Amino acid sequence: MSVVCLESLTFGIGHLVRAADALGERLVLLTRDPAYYACELERLAPDALDVVETDTFDVEHVADLLHRTPGLRGLISSTDTWTLIGAELSERLGLPGLDPAVLRLTRDKAAVRDRLHAAGLTRGRAMDVAGHGAEEMLLKEVGLPAVLKDTAGTGSQNVWLARDEPELVAALDEAAGRELKGRLFAEPYFSGPVYSAETLTWAGRTRLLGVSSRLMSPEPYFREEITAFPVAFPEARRAMLERWLGEVLATIGYTDRFAHVEFVLTTDGPEVVEINPRIGGALVGEGMCRALGVNVYEAMIETALGLRPRLIDADLPGGPAVAFVLGYPAAPGVFTGVTGLDRLADMPGSPAWYPVRSVGDPVEHLDDSRGYAGIVYAEGETAELATHHAVAAANAVRVLTEPFPRAGDAGG
Numbered sequence: 001m002s003v004v005c006l007e008s009l010t011f012g013i014g015h016l017v018r019a020a021d022a023l024g025e026r027l028v029l030l031t032r033d034p035a036y037y038a039c040e041l042e043r044l045a046p047d048a049l050d051v052v053e054t055d056t057f058d059v060e061h062v063a064d065l066l067h068r069t070p071g072l073r074g075l076i077s078s079t080d081t082w083t084l085i086g087a088e089l090s091e092r093l094g095l096p097g098l099d100p101a102v103l104r105l106t107r108d109k110a111a112v113r114d115r116l117h118a119a120g121l122t123r124g125r126a127m128d129v130a131g132h133g134a135e136e137m138l139l140k141e142v143g144l145p146a147v148l149k150d151t152a153g154t155g156s157q158n159v160w161l162a163r164d165e166p167e168l169v170a171a172l173d174e175a176a177g178r179e180l181k182g183r184l185f186a187e188p189y190f191s192g193p194v195y196s197a198e199t200l201t202w203a204g205r206t207r208l209l210g211v212s213s214r215l216m217s218p219e220p221y222f223r224e225e226i227t228a229f230p231v232a233f234p235e236a237r238r239a240m241l242e243r244w245l246g247e248v249l250a251t252i253g254y255t256d257r258f259a260h261v262e263f264v265l266t267t268d269g270p271e272v273v274e275i276n277p278r279i280g281g282a283l284v285g286e287g288m289c290r291a292l293g294v295n296v297y298e299a300m301i302e303t304a305l306g307l308r309p310r311l312i313d314a315d316l317p318g319g320p321a322v323a324f325v326l327g328y329p330a331a332p333g334v335f336t337g338v339t340g341l342d343r344l345a346d347m348p349g350s351p352a353w354y355p356v357r358s359v360g361d362p363v364e365h366l367d368d369s370r371g372y373a374g375i376v377y378a379e380g381e382t383a384e385l386a387t388h389h390a391v392a393a394a395n396a397v398r399v400l401t402e403p404f405p406r407a408g409d410a411g412g
């Protein structure tokens with residue numbers, strides 16, 4: 001029997017393979033580029049899973065492949081880019097899955113904001129930004145500070161903070177020249193520390209598995225830099241967050257599976273940033289497995305099969321707290337390597353480097369998460385200590401680039 005992954009997050013395939021094996025399923029990865037998963041695939045036996053290279057944007061071709069997959073029982077689509085394609089294919093083939101309308105809603109950040117506002121779960125509404133008079137209308141309806149962003153954006157791309165009118169004008173001008181995945185909208189900017197809730201929902205009941213800290217770059221950018229899990233909230237506040245998250249997810253009709261809910265903890269309570277219908281990216285899934293003491297990816301396989309995930313009720317044995325630092329170069333250019341990795345073995349927290357890029361890859365954008373070349377990971381008795389270990393280790397590591405070749409430069 002088979003479970004198919006329509007692409008995947010960069011990390012987590014190894015855990016998925018082990019989860020599928022434990023449940024008696026064969027994992028199949030459909031991907032446009034197997035090299036994207038090289039770090040994970042190189043750690044697995046060659047026959048650990050089936051990797052099929054294909055155009056995963058070609059819905060009809062993928063549907064044909066799925067029809068011909070022996071014993072197909074479930075489809076996993078855990079990335080923002082392929083969420084809606086996966087929903088369409090699951091519905092077409094009669095496989096277990098969330099209502100595609102719910103997934104379409106999660107991929108429209110403005111619609112989510114307005115749905116939550118109507119339910120009294122956020123203080124701000126969304127405003128589409130288009131046409132003549134957008135600046136004046138935005139000042140009137142949203143006010144400053146405001147955030148402008150792509151309704152279907154990912155990885156903190158195409159996000160602008162406008163704290164005053166000159167920044168608003170500059171953001172509107174810059175956005176006008178960008179190709180967006182959705183449409184441009186504005187919403188209030190909520191000040192405070194940023195977190196992400198890692199949740200699992202089944203039959204409408206949501207369990208908060210833990211909260212990740214999200215340390216960001218200085219304003220006006222929203223580059224993710226450091227994450228730690230699990231944040232040690234007092235029990236009363238943790239229980240409040242779990243209730244609130246259950247209400248938030250119920251309001252958008254989210255009844256099953258993992259969710260990665262980014263929120264700001266303001267002086268007036270939590271405010272949703274966005275809702276991602278998947279497990280967290282980067283090393284969030286890895287960290288959850290280690291910190292909770294279970295392979296959380298078994299729940300991903302179980303829900304793909306339409307089975308109640310055991311994780312929703314399980315007593316969690318626990319493990320070390322974890323943290324990781326995204327490794328960005330000092331300047332854009334061609335990635336040439338990393339120095340300082342030899343020092344990690346002598347540092348506390350068992351730090352490790354998880355590569356994302358290969359030598360020769362271009363690094364063009366440093367204002368958002370497209371720019372990191374790898375991740376420094378470490379552990380500790382608490383998330384605070386794990387963060388200290390990860391930051392100390394990351395400080396010993398340098399991500400190197402060399403300038404892009406100039407137009408007209410001759411090759412050697």
